[in-house]
Amino acid sequence: xxxKKFNCPMCxxxxxxxxxxxxxxxxxxxxxPDYPLTKGYCCPKGISLGAITNDQDxxxxxxKRIGDKxxxxxxxxxxxxxxxxxxxIRNSYSPHSIAYYLGTNSVHQYAHxxxxxxxxxxxGSKNMYNAGSVDNNNxxxxxxxxxxxxxxxxxxxLPNTDLLILIGTNPAVSNMSLVTCSNVMKVxxxxxxxxxxxxxxxxxxxxxxxILTKKDDxxxxxIYPDTDIYLLLAMINIIFKENLQDDDYIRANTIGYGxxxxxxxxxxxxxxxxxxxxxxxxIYRLTRKFAKIKxxxxxxxxGTCLSTFASLNAWAIDVLNIIAxxxxxxxxxxxxxxxxxxxxxxxxxxMGGFDSHRSRIGNYPDVMGAFPLGILAREILHNKNPxxxxxxxxxxxxxxxxxxxxxxxxxEKIELCVFLDFYINETANFRADYILPTxxxxxxxxxxxxxxxxxxxxxxEYSNAVVGTEKYGPKPEWEILLSLARLxxxxxxxxxxxxxIPKLYKFLRKEFxxxxxxxxxxxxxxVLEKKIPHLSSxxxxxxxxxxxxxxxxxxxxxxVLRKYIQTKDKKIALLNKHLKEQILTCKESIQxxxxxxxxxxxxxxxxxxxxxxxxxxxxxWMHNVEVLWRKKQxxxxxxxxxxxxxxxxxxxxxxxxxNRLGSIKLPIKITDEIMSxxxxxxxxWGHKNPYLSFANQHPGENINVLTDSHKLDKLSGQPVMxxxxxxxxxxx
Ligand code: SF4
Numbered sequence: 221x222x223x224k225k226f227n228c229p230m231c232x233x234x235x236x237x238x239x240x241x242x243x244x245x246x247x248x249x250x251x252x253p254d255y256p257l258t259k260g261y262c263c264p265k266g267i268s269l270g271a272i273t274n275d276q277d278x279x280x281x282x283x284k285r286i287g288d289k290x291x292x293x294x295x296x297x298x299x300x301x302x303x304x305x306x307x308x309i310r311n312s313y314s315p316h317s318i319a320y321y322l323g324t325n326s327v328h329q330y331a332h333x334x335x336x337x338x339x340x341x342x343x344g345s346k347n348m349y350n351a352g353s354v355d356n357n358n359x360x361x362x363x364x365x366x367x368x369x370x371x372x373x374x375x376x377x378l379p380n381t382d383l384l385i386l387i388g389t390n391p392a393v394s395n396m397s398l399v400t401c402s403n404v405m406k407v408x409x410x411x412x413x414x415x416x417x418x419x420x421x422x423x424x425x426x427x428x429x430x431i432l433t434k435k436d437d438x439x440x441x442x443i444y445p446d447t448d449i450y451l452l453l454a455m456i457n458i459i460f461k462e463n464l465q466d467d468d469y470i471r472a473n474t475i476g477y478g479x480x481x482x483x484x485x486x487x488x489x490x491x492x493x494x495x496x497x498x499x500x501x502x503i504y505r506l507t508r509k510f511a512k513i514k515x516x517x518x519x520x521x522x523g524t525c526l527s528t529f530a531s532l533n534a535w536a537i538d539v540l541n542i543i544a545x546x547x548x549x550x551x552x553x554x555x556x557x558x559x560x561x562x563x564x565x566x567x568x569x570x571m572g573g574f575d576s577h578r579s580r581i582g583n584y585p586d587v588m589g590a591f592p593l594g595i596l597a598r599e600i601l602h603n604k605n606p607x608x609x610x611x612x613x614x615x616x617x618x619x620x621x622x623x624x625x626x627x628x629x630x631x632e633k634i635e636l637c638v639f640l641d642f643y644i645n646e647t648a649n650f651r652a653d654y655i656l657p658t659x660x661x662x663x664x665x666x667x668x669x670x671x672x673x674x675x676x677x678x679x680x681e682y683s684n685a686v687v688g689t690e691k692y693g694p695k696p697e698w699e700i701l702l703s704l705a706r707l708x709x710x711x712x713x714x715x716x717x718x719x720x721i722p723k724l725y726k727f728l729r730k731e732f733x734x735x736x737x738x739x740x741x742x743x744x745x746x747v748l749e750k751k752i753p754h755l756s757s758x759x760x761x762x763x764x765x766x767x768x769x770x771x772x773x774x775x776x777x778x779x780v781l782r783k784y785i786q787t788k789d790k791k792i793a794l795l796n797k798h799l800k801e802q803i804l805t806c807k808e809s810i811q812x813x814x815x816x817x818x819x820x821x822x823x824x825x826x827x828x829x830x831x832x833x834x835x836x837x838x839x840x841w842m843h844n845v846e847v848l849w850r851k852k853q854x855x856x857x858x859x860x861x862x863x864x865x866x867x868x869x870x871x872x873x874x875x876x877x878x879n880r881l882g883s884i885k886l887p888i889k890i891t892d893e894i895m896s897x898x899x900x901x902x903x904x905w906g907h908k909n910p911y912l913s914f915a916n917q918h919p920g921e922n923i924n925v926l927t928d929s930h931k932l933d934k935l936s937g938q939p940v941m942x943x944x945x946x947x948x949x950x951x952x
Contacts, residue, residue, distance in 0.1 A: 224686040225252060225769055228266040229328040229661050230838055232400040232671050235262035236770075239270065239662060239686045246270030246662060246687055256770060257402040257677055263395070264836050268845045272660050273687060277844060277913055278642050279657040280693050290644065290655065295692060299700070302654055303707035305636050306343070309609045310708075315344035316580075317608040319596065322350040323615020324839050325641075326697070328661075330669055331734035335698035336613060337589060341714030342705045346577050346586070347599065347607055351839075353592040354620055355522070356398055358530035358936040360587050364574040365796050366538055368786035369563040370588050374538065374553035375399045375674050376517040377776070378407045381551035382416040383509060383516035387448060387537070388523020388942075392427035393835045397521050400556075401676035405431065416515075419506060421451070421498075422523060423830055424858070424900055425893045441506070442895040444817070445830045446943025447496040448520070449529040449806055452536035453487035455507045456480075459543055464511035466545025473781060474542060476795035483795070483803050486810075495813055497895075511544045515551020523830070526942045531935035532802045542792055548781045555784050557678040557776050559669075559745035563784050580605075584937040592937025594622050594929045597630035606633070613640035613658070613697050618647040619840040619904055622927040622939035623881055640697050644911035645841065657694040662686050664696055667738050667765070678773035682765045698734050738762055798935055805934070816945075820897055824866060825949060827899045829877070830942045831923065832858075840904035843915040854918045856889035858900040859948075864890045867948065876949040877901075882925035885951070899946065 223238040226249075236255020240247040249270045253260035272278075282298035283290040309317055320340050326332040333350075340348050352360070360370035376384060378401060389397070396404045405428070411418055412432065420429040421441045433439040443451060459465050460481050470477050489500040510516050518540050524533040538553070546552030575585035581598045584591060591599075596617070600607045610631070621627045631637060631651040639648045639655045648655055667682045689695075702722060705712040711719040725732035739762050746760060765771055782790055820826050834855075836848045843849060857877065859869065869875065874887050877899070886901060894900050906922025907915035924941075931940040 224684070225255070226662065226686050227666070227668075227681050227683045227770075228262060228269065229664075229666050229668065229683070230265045230269070231328070231395050232398065232668075232674065233258070233395045233402050233404065234400065234668060234671070234681055235266050235402060237262060237266055237269070241686055244687050246273050256772070257679065259403070261403040261406070264848055265838060265842065268842070268848050269660070269662050271845045271847045272642075272842075273662045275844065277644075277911060278660070279644060279655050280690075281657060283644075283652075283655040285653050290652075295695075298654055298656060299703050299707055302636075302638055303704050306609055306704070307708050309635060310343060313608055314605055316347050317605065318343050318345045318611070319347035319349060319599065319607040319609070320345070320611045320613075321593065321596065321615050321617055322348070322590070322613060323617075323620070324351040324355075325614025325841070327351065328668060329664060329666055329697070330738070331696060331698040332613065333670075334734065334737065335701045335712070338713035338718070339701040339705055342710040342712050343708070344710075344714065348586075348590045349593050349596050350590040351593070351615060351620065353587065353590060353594065353937055354526070354622070354939060354941070356525055357587040357590075357592070358525050358933055358938050359398065359534040361531040361574055361936045362534035362538060365535060365799060366542075366792050366794070367563070367784070368788070368793070369784075370574055371673055372555065372563045372784050372786065373398065373674060374541065374547060375556055375676065376519045377515075377551050377554045378404070378676055379410065381411060381515050381517050383419075383513045384408065384411055384416070385419045385421065385506065385510060385516075385518040386428065387421040387518065387520040388525070389519065389521035390422070390426040390428045390833065392431055393833045394521070398674055399519070399676065400671045400674045407676065408432070417509075423895050423898045424832065426832070427835075438502070441498055441502055443496045443498050444895075444943070445523065445828050445898060446527045446940060447813075448524045448527060448533050449536060450487060450492045450495045451498055451503065452533060452540065453484045453806075454489045454492035454503055455510070455540055456536060456543065457484055457487055458489060458504060458507040459511050459540070462508070464508065465543045469545040469547075470543060474792040474794050475789070476793060477543075479800075480539070480794050483800065486807055491810065495810075495817060510540070516544070517541060517546055517552045519553070523942055526831075526938055526940060528931070528933065528940050528943075529802060529806055530933035530938040532799065532806060535799060539794060542794070549778055554776050554778060555780055556673045556675045557773055558672040559680060559773065560741055560748060561783065562673055563786050565744070579937075582932070582937070584932070585935070587936055592932055592939075593617060593620070594932045594937055594939045597621065597623065597626045597929060600630035600633050601626070608634055609636040609638070610634055611638045611640070612647065616645040616647050616840040618650060619906055619922055619924060621929070622924055622931075622941065623929040624922050624924045625882055626929055640700055642694060643841070643844065644909070646907060646909045649909045649911055656700050658700070659685075659689055659694045659696050663689050663694065665735075667735075669738055669741055676776070678776060679770055680765055680773060681770040682762070683769070684766065702732075735762060802935065820945070825947055827863070827897055827946055827948055828943045829923070829926065829946045830898060830900050832900050832902050834902060837902070837904060843905065843907055843918070843920075844912040846914045849914070849918060854887075854920045855902050855905055857886040858891050858894040859888050860894050860896040860898070861890050861892055862896045864888070867950065869950070874951060876951060877926065877946050878949065879926050879944070879946050881928060884921040884923070884925060886921055899948065903941065
């Protein structure tokens with residue numbers, strides 16, 4: 221028996237864990253008190269990694285659907301049959317008739333997403349979809365416009381700021397999501413400890429607000445969902461009107477400033493008050509404070525991402541930081557240090573782009589090579605040359621796609637559906653032809669190099685797999701995809717050069733491993749990034765990293781915009797034609813928005829719906845982990861006491877929630893945590909699935925039967941999953 225060190229790959233935080241293993245079985249998982257970044261902190265998800273690996277419901281052998289059952293088959297049979305079927309579909313229709321959906325589970329395993337993209341390149345299909353399109357692709361779009369690269373994302377300088385404004389984000393349960401900051405709430409609390417301030421703008425007094433603010437104090441500002449853009453533009457407007465902008469910074473680093481000022485002048489604080497339900501006094505006070513405090517930053521996330529003007533929201537948040545002179549400065553929005561300048565590399569190799577091709581349905585641009593999940597069902601149902609085969613790895617789109625019923629209808633039309641997963645999730649139960657078992661996080665070695673740009677405390681980490689898998693058992697996704705590409709006789713990555721690397725290993729009778737690419741990154745880093753400690757010696761290697769587990773790369777730096785920005789003139793492009801068009805669309809929709817909200821006020825049982833997360837879940841999965849859900853807590857629909865009283869509802873009552881797309885029954889929880897006329901229910905539930913035995917006992921409901929696959933942000937294709945209208949009806 222012994223403890224092995226491991227970094228949790230479930231979210232960006234990468235908490236240090238100690239995993240107790242006996243005879244190749246996980247006995248326990250606990251936080252590692254000696255891990256330098258998290259020092260004994262981790263969330264419940266990290267502790268439960270062992271329970272996932274040991275789960276009896278896991279898929280451990282390839283499965284094939286025969287009749288209405290799944291039967292075990294050999295890897296050889298599974299891979300040959302799938303390769304033949306994919307080739308038949310590719311030859312009978314076109315390469316684009318094969319689509320791939322990469323779920324959230326892929327995000328934190330570098331080789332998973334890299335090889336999925338390589339596999340689609342090998343096939344020659346552009347029909348790639350990912351979970352980022354129901355999460356954060358709007359941010360990548362905004363970054364591309366402003367800085368010329370989707371991977372240049374400023375992060376809040378949390379350890380050094382004096383004023384943090386959080387809009388639509390709840391770090392107490394999301395760990396700040398895209399931003400990599402170990403034990404982030406400790407760091408955020410530190411702002412207040414040193415006399416700084418933290419404002420939370422959210423329709424709900426969320427977990428972060430409950431920790432950081434007192435009830436009804438000024439630091440939690442409620443806002444109607446899907447109205448953020450009116451607030452953000454009003455804030456920009458105030459900065460201009462009151463001459464609070466940083467002229468020197470703007471002159472030196474941006475273009476398009478004058479046009480921007482004119483374009484947004486109608487988005488006034490009065491208008492924002494009317495639409496957002498935020499008092500204009502609060503808007504003025506917050507904006508002035510933000511502009512005047514030197515070390516200040518505004519950061520927005522999911523609440524602002526899943527909305528009508530998602531890309532515009534992400535852009536406006538960055539514009540506030542830019543014009544107020546907070547970008548690239550201590551305590552503001554900064555660029556994370558990386559072992560290699562990934563934005564420059566991306567420009568050279570064509571990665572991190574936007575709009576390199578367009579979807580056939582809806583004419584949506586790709587974001588970093590992927591189309592919006594919201595159009596996938598229509599690509600299957602309505603395209604002249606429809607998708608005929610769908611590969612899904614680490615994803616459960618019936619629960620995470622907008623308009624789940626449409627998605628189900630689409631799945632019934634395809635000829636082949638292949639899953640790479642360690643569970644039979646709801647989507648696989650509904651439609652998988654084959655399920656290829658993959659490894660759980662503890663069974664994979666990992667080095668999260670993709671997170672390096674977003675780190676509050678720059679570091680490199682490496683985790684060895686702590687338990688092994690049996691010879692003909694689960695395999696990593698990259699290995700499965702490489703085998704399929706070989707059997708299909710298509711060149712992995714679609715590039716002769718990259719494809720020659722695994723071939724060369726074979727020729728040398730050496731085992732290929734994607735760690736080759738990490739070594740390549742580190743080598744390039746040593747050649748190009750001479751200032752980074754460890755790398756500067758020129759002798760740092762993956763072998764050394766493995767010995768050290770974690771290597772600190774020194775502090776993030778300021779004044780590095782020119783190094784990372786990829787626009788031709790090295791200036792931030794505050795405006796372009798897409799943004800201008802969206803601002804004008806937003807302006808034209810003002811009257812309609814006001815009327816919609818007036819209707820909301822008039823109709824007693826009409827509400828705006830928002831989602832929420834839970835520290836114990838990872839979107840649609842982890843509900844089968846019994847140790848996390850001992851009390852079988854199914855989610856409840858949050859409703860404000862005023863609304864409950866008006867509609868004569870009692871605690872725990874089950875009500876109908878419906879719109880034109882569907883209806884579901886939900887139990888209510890009456891709480892003043894949520895603002896009046898807003899309802900809140902988390903996504904990712906609805907586990908009516910015998911293959912997840914524990915989750916099946918406390919299924920919850922799938923809220924995405926109510927979200928609309930036609931209501932997508934024009935620029936990123938992100939669906940409106942916050943602030944859509946529903947009706948609440950009593951069950952008589
Ligand atoms: S915060 Fe939780 S999920 Fe994220 S890395 Fe740490 S233990 Fe894992």
